[in-house]
Amino acid sequence: MQEPRKPQATLELVAERAGVSRATVSRVVNGSDRVKADARKAVEQAIRELNYVPNRAARSLAQGRTNSIALVVPENTAKFFADPYFAKVVQGAAQYVAGTEFMLTLLLSTESDPAKTTRYLQGGNVDGALVLSHHAADRSYADLGSLLPLVYGGRTMSTNQNEIYVVDIDNIAAARQATEVIIAQGRTRLAMIAGPQDMGAGLDRLTGFQQAVHNAGLEPAVIRIGDFTPASGHRIMQQLIESKADFDGLFAASAQMGFGALQALAEAGFKVPADVSVTAVDDDSFARSSTPPLTTIAQFPERQGEIMAELLIKRIQGEQVPEWSIMDTKLVLRDSH
Amino acid sequence: MQEPRKPQATLELVAERAGVSRATVSRVVNGSDRVKADARKAVEQAIRELNYVPNRAARSLAQGRTNSIALVVPENTAKFFADPYFAKVVQGAAQYVAGTEFMLTLLLSTESDPAKTTRYLQGGNVDGALVLSHHAADRSYADLGSLLPLVYGGRTMSTNQNEIYVVDIDNIAAARQATEVIIAQGRTRLAMIAGPQDMGAGLDRLTGFQQAVHNAGLEPAVIRIGDFTPASGHRIMQQLIESKADFDGLFAASAQMGFGALQALAEAGFKVPADVSVTAVDDDSFARSSTPPLTTIAQFPERQGEIMAELLIKRIQGEQVPEWSIMDTKLVLRDSH
DNA sequence: TTGAAAGCGCTAACAT
DNA sequence: ATGTTAGCGCTTTCAA
Numbered sequence: 001m002q003e004p005r006k007p008q009a010t011l012e013l014v015a016e017r018a019g020v021s022r023a024t025v026s027r028v029v030n031g032s033d034r035v036k037a038d039a040r041k042a043v044e045q046a047i048r049e050l051n052y053v054p055n056r057a058a059r060s061l062a063q064g065r066t067n068s069i070a071l072v073v074p075e076n077t078a079k080f081f082a083d084p085y086f087a088k089v090v091q092g093a094a095q096y097v098a099g100t101e102f103m104l105t106l107l108l109s110t111e112s113d114p115a116k117t118t119r120y121l122q123g124g125n126v127d128g129a130l131v132l133s134h135h136a137a138d139r140s141y142a143d144l145g146s147l148l149p150l151v152y153g154g155r156t157m158s159t160n161q162n163e164i165y166v167v168d169i170d171n172i173a174a175a176r177q178a179t180e181v182i183i184a185q186g187r188t189r190l191a192m193i194a195g196p197q198d199m200g201a202g203l204d205r206l207t208g209f210q211q212a213v214h215n216a217g218l219e220p221a222v223i224r225i226g227d228f229t230p231a232s233g234h235r236i237m238q239q240l241i242e243s244k245a246d247f248d249g250l251f252a253a254s255a256q257m258g259f260g261a262l263q264a265l266a267e268a269g270f271k272v273p274a275d276v277s278v279t280a281v282d283d284d285s286f287a288r289s290s291t292p293p294l295t296t297i298a299q300f301p302e303r304q305g306e307i308m309a310e311l312l313i314k315r316i317q318g319e320q321v322p323e324w325s326i327m328d329t330k331l332v333l334r335d336s337h
Numbered sequence: 338m339q340e341p342r343k344p345q346a347t348l349e350l351v352a353e354r355a356g357v358s359r360a361t362v363s364r365v366v367n368g369s370d371r372v373k374a375d376a377r378k379a380v381e382q383a384i385r386e387l388n389y390v391p392n393r394a395a396r397s398l399a400q401g402r403t404n405s406i407a408l409v410v411p412e413n414t415a416k417f418f419a420d421p422y423f424a425k426v427v428q429g430a431a432q433y434v435a436g437t438e439f440m441l442t443l444l445l446s447t448e449s450d451p452a453k454t455t456r457y458l459q460g461g462n463v464d465g466a467l468v469l470s471h472h473a474a475d476r477s478y479a480d481l482g483s484l485l486p487l488v489y490g491g492r493t494m495s496t497n498q499n500e501i502y503v504v505d506i507d508n509i510a511a512a513r514q515a516t517e518v519i520i521a522q523g524r525t526r527l528a529m530i531a532g533p534q535d536m537g538a539g540l541d542r543l544t545g546f547q548q549a550v551h552n553a554g555l556e557p558a559v560i561r562i563g564d565f566t567p568a569s570g571h572r573i574m575q576q577l578i579e580s581k582a583d584f585d586g587l588f589a590a591s592a593q594m595g596f597g598a599l600q601a602l603a604e605a606g607f608k609v610p611a612d613v614s615v616t617a618v619d620d621d622s623f624a625r626s627s628t629p630p631l632t633t634i635a636q637f638p639e640r641q642g643e644i645m646a647e648l649l650i651k652r653i654q655g656e657q658v659p660e661w662s663i664m665d666t667k668l669v670l671r672d673s674h
Numbered sequence: 675t676t677g678a679a680a681g682c683g684c685t686a687a688c689a690t
Numbered sequence: 691a692t693g694t695t696a697g698c699g700c701t702t703t704c705a706a
Contacts, residue, residue, distance in 0.1 A: 008461065008484070010699060021677045026701060036675060053459040057403065058699035060394035061682045077431050081424035091414040094445055103457060106443040108431055120440060122390040124345065124683095147345070347683060358693045363685060371691060395683030398698045461699095 009050035018046040029054055060124070068103035069312055070121060070129040072141070077108050082229075083256070084284040085301050086132065089153060092305025093130060100313055102127075114140070122147055127316045130308045133199065149315040151308045155200035165315065167308045167325040171201050171281070174297040174329045175208025176215075178279040179251050181295060181337050183212065185277045187249035189221040193236050193261060195228050195253040202228075205253040205281060221247040226257045230286065233260030241268045252280040255287035255296055262290045262336070278336040292335035299329050346387035355383040366391055397461070405440035406649055407458060407466040409478070414445050419566075420593070421621040422638050423469065426490060429642025430467060437650055439464075451477070459484055464653045467645045470536065488649040490641055492537035502652070504645045504662040508538050508618070511634040511666050512545025513552075515616040516588050518632060518674050520549065522614045524586035526558040530573050530598060532565050532590040539565075542590040542618060558584040563594045567623065570597030578605045589617040592624035592633055599627045599673070615673040629672035636666050 011029075015022045020039055027035050028043040035043075046052070060066045071093055073080050080086050090106065097104040105126060109117045118140050121129055128149035131141050144150060151165045182190060192209045195202030206223070213220050222245045226232035233252060240247075241264065252258035258280035265272055272278050272292055280287065283298030304327060311321045348366075352359045357376055364372050365380040372380075383389070397403045408430055410417050417423050427443065434441040442463060446454045455477050458466055465486035468478050481487060488502045519527060529546045532539030543560070550557050559582045563569035570589060577584075578601065589595035595617035602609055609615050609629055617624065620635030641664060648658045 008459070011701095012699080022700080023677060023679095023702080024675085027676090030701085034675060039675080053456055053461075055398070055699050056457075056460045056462050057394045057397035058682090059701075061392070061398055061684085062699075062701040064682070066394065077428040081418075081421075081428065084418075087418035091418065094414050098453070103453075103462075116435070116440075119390055120393075122345070123393045124390075125393050125440075348685095349683080359684080360686085360694080361692060364692085367685085373691060376691080392683050395698090396685075398700085399683075399685040401698070 008055070009052040011052070011054070014043065014046045014050055014052050017050065018042040065127050065316075066125060067101055068105055068126050069097070069309070069316070070105045070107045070126045072107045072109065072117060072121070072129050072131045073133070074109045074131070074141075075133065079229075080108055084286070085282065088284075088301035089132060089305035089308070092302035092307075093309040094305075095302075096306045096309040097313075102313060104309070118144065128312045130305075130312055133201075149312060151312040151315070153304055153308055155204075157198065157200060163323070165311060165321065165323050167304050167311065167327065168200070169299045169327050169329050171204030172208040172211065174281050174299070175205035175251065175253070176212040177208075177329075177331060178281055178295075178297050179209050179212035180216075181279050181331070181333075182249035182251060182277045183216045183218070185249070185273070185337060187277050188218055189247045190218065190249040190251065191222045191224075191240065191245065191247035192220060193224050193226050193233055193250065193252045193257050195226065195257075197225060202253065209251050221245065226253070228254045228256055230256045230260035230263075233257030234264045235260070237261035237264035238268075241265070241270075247276065249277045250279075252278065255280045255282040255284050255290075255294055258294050258296075258336075259286040259290045262292075262294070266291065272336050283330075283332050287332075287334070290336070295334045295337040296332050297329050298332050300327060303327065345392070346389040348389070348391070351380065351383045351387055351389050354387065355379040402464050402653075403462060404438055405442055405463050406434070406646070406653070407442045407444045407463045409444045409446065409454060409458070409466050409468045410470065411446045411468070411478075412470065417445055421623070422619065425621075425638035426469060426642035426645070429639035429644075430646040431642075432639075433643045433646040434650075439650060441646075455481065465649045467642075467649055470538075486649060486652040488645045488652070490645055492541075494535065494537060500660070502648060502658065502660050504641050504648065504664065505537070506636045506664050506666050508541030509545040509548065511618050511636070512542035512588065512590070513549040514545075514666075514668060515618055515632075515634050516546050516549035517553075518616050518668070518670075519586035519588060519614045520553045520555070522586070522610070522674060524614050525555055526584045527555065527586040527588065528559045528561075528577065528582065528584035529557060530561050530563050530570055530587065530589045530594050532563065532594075534562060539590065546588050558582065563590070565591045565593055567593045567597035567600075570594030571601045572597070574598035574601035575605075578602070578607075584613065586614045587616075589615065592617045592619040592621050592627075592631055595631050595633075595673075596623040596627045599629075599631070603628065609673050620667075620669050624669075624671070627673070632671045632674040633669050634666050635669045637664060640664065 011022050011025050015025045024039055025043050028040050094104055107117055121144055130151050132153040153167055155166050155168050190213055194206045197203055224236045226236050252261055279295045281297045283296040287294040287296045307325055314321050348359050348362050352362045361376055362380050365377050431441055444454055458481055467488050469490040490504055492503050492505050527550055531543045534540055561573045563573050589598055616632045618634045620633040624631040624633045644662055651658050
């Protein structure tokens, strides 16, 4: 038994009922002030009576804009939900957008058909997009930048482009600061579990670590590359322990990797911070729930999402905004250093 | 320095370049077979050269459909990301949708303006919607059902409607089974931490608990209402302990509440399962990471999301589908019972 | 302040 | 197999 679908009221119906032209209805709907009070009242009542809602496709087509933006996450769904960082950024962006006329569409890039995302963005579905955490290999977005306004979360690896809008922390400084905390404990043999070297955050945090180590007149004891996940931190630390690597300090490029490393250290009987002093970047639930709780550099991903959305919408509305927005970070001292 | 935006190629441009009519281009784009091979080839090349992507608003307007569906979560963003259940459902739905021509838009209902969601759905932005976990108070969606195809995750509380499509587990049976596990341990004084009583899952799991208790010739020892979160489970268990409630078994309506309760029990020095036998519904990360790991009834939210998406898309395409899809559950024995 | 009319880019009869 | 044409529902000049 197929239920009859109620026909959706159109602008024309409203116009008829209110005894005015479609143009006037359109003006009322769009808040123009060139409408007499009684005409406006008649229209508003007709709208209420007919439960009229403007058709968005028609509106988009007519005015060449959609009033919606996308948040693109070039990671698969599982990874997206496992990482508290993404959640926070989305929250921040969603909250900002909620206060505007725009809608936020979450675009998780599908493994099966990555081009689908690109087509979607290019197909005029959105007026702009926020792009999170993309790897260097992702050339797709670089080209999109000339088609519609983009704002990146975290610096991109593309160098040969102008007009790239980025909201990020100073990853080099953050890593340096986290490393200095370890050095201040008198540790001299520093290990690092770094992030993917095809991402800005991965590269920069490694650079910061190296700077701090060198500034202190030391050499890194050992550096390994992970993928920001707890599992990779755990695995790498196991390998380090197994190979009898000699270190008394550890800087993990993410709290998630730090969390995994801490587990591996505990399993092997090492005491933190007594045997190894540990710090990391990201002050998320992993940092708070590890044993011991991690000393970290906090970034504020919620705020980042908010700023990204704000910048994008301003760009869409033709305002000038700075290309680089560098957010402050904060050292959070807990028990692992 | 405002970068010039490349003009997006239109169907008309493609037609000119390929030396055919717009209709033919449209046919090629939409995969009609009534096009000669060489015409098709010419069109395809023109499309490639111009990097043409169909404008979705225009297409929607012309054919009266959008090829996208929404996943509506009537919870705020924070709650959404904190609950592994939502994540799984989204994953399942996203995965299914990825294999179709449809796009999935995630609609987190905004605290600031709940009507925004409704307007969006009504404004012809999507061909249908998946609705998750809605409370009885949410009348908004009930009315939408007559405007566009809806598929609910978890049974709705509205009674006076026909044509309600629901994908759910048998919550009564699940709760009964979880309770019977405790009873089989010889426990006779059973407590329950129930879910919100304005949600189907909350109500039904309480009913199942009561059925099992009565079937065993017992009476419930104590029943408290939580909100499915770990914090509520923790708080309620603290109160129970404080008030010296007498029970040797506990059924929690969600693993998250079970997790919190387990913490409170441990803090008060109780041993599980020695002192209290505990089971719950939902086999999520909370169930696996609690101490001891929880014996639970597993539902399969990923599969649920998948089925929901499948049913919705079939309905949109005019197929008949059953109104009720009851998914199987599975008893997962761990160490808490 | 209002209305008439011309599209926005596409699809879908209807012709041919 | 292909082209012609009339819209889809709305906005937006342009006139009045």
